[in-house]
Amino acid sequence: MQKTIFITGASSGLGKSTAKLFQSKGWQVIATMRNPEKETELNQLENVIVLQLDVSNSEQIKATIKNVTDKYAVDVVLNNAGYGLIGALESLEEEQIERQIETNLFGVIKVSKAFISHFREKKSGTFINVTSTFGLMGFPTCSIYSATKFAVDGFSESLASELVQFGVQVKVVAPGGMQTDFAVRSMEVGQHPAYExxxxxxxxGYSAEKLENYTKAEDVAQIIYQAATDNKNQLRYVAGNDANALYDERLKLGAETQVQNIKTMFTF
Structure with missing residues (x-):
């Protein structure tokens, strides 16, 4: 029986790579994005439905997901939509901070909430929430981005225990750096002379040389596919060599020692 995955933020990068991978594996893919009229690739693929969805629009979330669940039995929801807000806290405007939280955190919460009754009633389903290495550890200039990703991680861990009674799983995929245009397309950067x-x-860390060593989006998509299909009762999947190295360091040294080491790196 064909399975169905619902993906947010599928217009490019990891979202698009994941949509293409699941389609190639025979899944029905519902690929959502803010501007579907600009999509020229996914809408040419068999068993891919492209829909408009802005995860910062509460009413659109409710209407879109009701329309989807009325027509399809969704098996996996991939909460992928998000962007990076980088800069010292003092360099960021309140509007930037609020938009980051609205997209990266509230978007995940609202999409998940809209799907829960569908999964609960069918007594199966999997949420896969994309976080980040910086949802597992803090790093300078990432305070608000990390706030959203740490929050999604905690939200996912709590929700996993809440929904297990209904046969519903919640998983987290935490990538490190990826070879995508995320740093150009999906990143806002704040500037302040005191933090130059x-x-x-x-x-x-975002230089062309560094990007060449990062994990390909297609490889992270493979880990998302693994999380969706391995039938493991596993919460976190750390994706990428750099992500695994940093997370292993945290587990080995302890969070406090790792934090002190990072402080030392940026003591000028």
Whole structure:
């Protein structure tokens, strides 16, 4: 029997790679994005339905998901939509902070809430929420981004225990750096003269040379497919060599030691 996955943020990067992978595996894919009229690839594929969805629009979330669940038995929901807000906290405007939280956190919560009754009634289903290495550890200039990703991780862990009684799973995929245009397309950067040295140092991690060593989006998509199909009672899937190295370091040294080491790196 053909299975169905619902994906947010499928217009590019990890979302699009995941949509293409699941389609190639014979799944029905419901790929959502803010501007479906600009999509030229996914809408040419068999068993892919492209729909408009802005995860910051509560009414659109409710209407879209009701329409979907009235027509399809969805098996997996991938909460992928999001973007990065990078910069020292003092450099960020309140509107930027609120928009980051609305998209990266509230979007996940609202999409999940809209699907829960569907999964509960069919007594099966899996939520897969994309977080980040910086949802497992903090890093300078990532305070608000990390706030949203740490929150999604905690939300997912709590929800997993809440829904297990109904046969519903909640999983987290936490990628590190990826070879996508995320740093250009999906990132806002705040600037403040007092933090110029810090921002310059951190930005080296987004250089072309560094990006070449990051994990391909297609490889992270494979881990999402694994999470969706392995039938394991596993919460977190850390994706990428850099992500695994940092997370292993945290587990080995302990969070406090890792935090102190990062502070030392940026003590000028």
């Amino acid at each position: 040295k810090l921002t310059t140092e951190v930005s080296k």
